[in-house]
Amino acid sequence: RNNPGHRASARARTAAMSMSPAPTSPTPREQADMTRPDYVRLGAATHRGLRLCPATNYYFASRANVADIVAAELSQAALNYPLAFLPQEEEVGLVGLLSLEEGRNLFVAASGAWLTDCVPASVSTYPFRYRADGKGGRPVLLADMGSGLLTLEQEPGSEALFDAQGRPLDKMRVIVGALKSYEKSRRLTRKVCGQIRQAGLLVPWGDGVE
Numbered sequence: 001r002n003n004p005g006h007r008a009s010a011r012a013r014t015a016a017m018s019m020s021p022a023p024t025s026p027t028p029r030e031q032a033d034m035t036r037p038d039y040v041r042l043g044a045a046t047h048r049g050l051r052l053c054p055a056t057n058y059y060f061a062s063r064a065n066v067a068d069i070v071a072a073e074l075s076q077a078a079l080n081y082p083l084a085f086l087p088q089e090e091e092v093g094l095v096g097l098l099s100l101e102e103g104r105n106l107f108v109a110a111s112g113a114w115l116t117d118c119v120p121a122s123v124s125t126y127p128f129r130y131r132a133d134g135k136g137g138r139p140v141l142l143a144d145m146g147s148g149l150l151t152l153e154q155e156p157g158s159e160a161l162f163d164a165q166g167r168p169l170d171k172m173r174v175i176v177g178a179l180k181s182y183e184k185s186r187r188l189t190r191k192v193c194g195q196i197r198q199a200g201l202l203v204p205w206g207d208g209v210e
Contacts, residue, residue, distance in 0.1 A: 031148070032127075032146060034060045034127070034144070037129075037147075039143065039144055039145075040143060044167065047162065048166045052161055052171065053148075053149045059108065060148075061123050063103045064105050065103065066084070066095040067081075067096045067122050069081070069189070070182060070185035070186045071188050071192070072121070072182075072185040077096050083096060084097050092190070092193040094193055121185075125175075127143050127149050128179055129142040130180060130182070139183065
């Protein structure tokens with residue numbers, strides 16, 4: 001038998017569902033993945049209109065299960081992360097272990113917040129890198145153009161990096177200064193890690209690590 005109360009309840013559920021917001025697609029910033037960067041060499045002539053948007057969360061690091069650690073931050077990093085030596089290309093680097101599961105970062109909350117006060121410099125300096133270009137070791141400034149943090153639009157809160165003549169503005173100079181310090185500490189760290197490996201002090205983890 002038809003039940004008027006049941007019909008009214010069904011109509012109420014239908015109305016509530018129609019009022020619920022439709023699911024939204026992740027924004028470019030939420031889709032950004034620092035483990036798969038698209039680094040491009042920055043040049044004043046080609047990127048003079050580039051602006052940096054504020055990073056309001058760490059979703060871009062949510063798939064990173066390790067983060068590079070450098071000597072300058074070692075004392076704080078050691079209090080917040082398990083540390084490990086990781087072969088990287090022809091070198092050995094020091095990393096903070098963020099998860100034992102590839103593609104997962106246990107230090108990024110569902111809200112996008114970082115869950116410790118110590119954010120690794122390799123994360124906080126994203127989407128920029130300052131590395132040798134392989135031609136005589138001359139350092140160049142790189143940026144991940146797929147980060148969602150760089151734009152040519154006048155977005156709210158964004159800051160210009162170059163003036164109309166292509167000269168770096170204060171924001172860019174601060175970024176470059178931080179990157180130079182990070183890169184100097186990174187090279188020192190790699191050198192020390194290399195010496196530790198040469199001394200035969202590193203032992204691979206076994207398959208039984210869980």
